Amino acid sequence: MQAMEVAAANFERHLVHNTYSGRGLVVGRSSVEDAWLMIYWMMGRSEHSRNRRLVVEGDILRTEPIDASLVEDPSLIIYEAIMVLPRCHLIGNGDQVRTIYEALQAGSSFDAALSTREREPDAPNYTPRISAMLDLHELPGQLTMSILKANAANPAYTDRTTYRPALPPAGLGMGLTTYDSDGSPLPSFSQDPLLLPCEGDIHTVLDRYWDALDANNRIAIAVKRLSADGETSELIVRNRYT
Template sequence: MDANALAAANFELLRDNPYPGRGLVIGRSSVEDAWLMIYWIMGRSASSRNRRFVAAGTTLRTEPIDTRQMENPELLIYDAMLELPSIYLVSNGDQTRTIYDALLAGSSFDAALEKREREPDAPHYTPRISGMLDLQTFPGRITLSILKASKANPANTDRFTYRPGKLPRGFAMGLTTYRGDGNPLPSFSGDPLLLPCAGKAEAVLDTYWNALNADNRVAIAVKQISVQEGTSRLLVRNRFTSQ
């Protein structure tokens, strides 16, 4: 199967998945000299759906819509995207800040995540998924991580780090937290997914938003990052804005 067919097949798997949970995708635009960083959240419970994305400059964060209805804010409210010079971070939890602080102090992506575990939300033990785009090396380098409950003992964490090779324009690599719906929710398994990244940022946002299950999607964001200028802009779409 060639790259286009594989990316299309993986995208159909995403479209057919009623609950991939949170997801992150990093890829190169097919039409612009830019990287696109995509992040979305989904929710089944009232507390999970009681959120929206807020862009504050180049930072993306989750925010409660109604603070009176928020449960487990330590797992639901966090900075999802942060930046350092030529380095762009995305994750599904407050490990974004852990990575950011470690890099700022001269440490590394891997060392930062050694301090973190899968989420403590038994029985699901939601994986922590994280991504980094490093533009210090042209045209850019991706690092992806997933921290999952160990199959041998969920009290422990299995750690997987991926460093995909150079991506052609129009392709992306992604991770989700779950393989589908269930109780407990089945964790993502296997290697990161090769996915399409066709069109401008606005078109990519529409494509991925429309692929997510309409009953469970909550919010999506796309950060467009210029390769030449190193500047970025955030596009945000929220399903819920008030309750």
């Protein structure tokens, strides 16, 4: 099966026909220009999880509550999902993004930063922390991805897996989500990074992914376009609740 067919099959199976993939991220290459795309989305089942939206502040993509009076625990729902250092772009589903950002600023590394973090403490789901770094200091760049999830034998421990996939070709990206599917408790993502489609401009990509997410559970999505060298960017957002 060709790469585009694999990506399309993964997209149909894991997003279109899956009511709950949770939060997700994709880093890939545009099919219409020499540029990178970063995709981030949020889903939620509870009132607490749904009480948020994505907000753009300069180069930063962050979450914020829609109704602050309903926030029970801000530590797991309020965070920066995309942050930027010179020629280095970070994306993830929690405040571990800031941990990585501050570690890199201090001269440390992606792996060292995440060695200080655990899966989320939201028993019984123990939501995984998913993160990615696109390093464009030496072109064409390097992609690093990570998932921190509860150990299957003892969820008090965290399994840490880092991936360094080959850079995807134009029109394709590599993706992680927090869950494999809906359930109680929610089953953590158990696969390697998925090859997923990145065809079209950022508006086309946003529409395609938004439409793929379950209409009852989707909350927000963002797509960031980066020039090949990471020097210029554009970031667009769609929120279910405003």
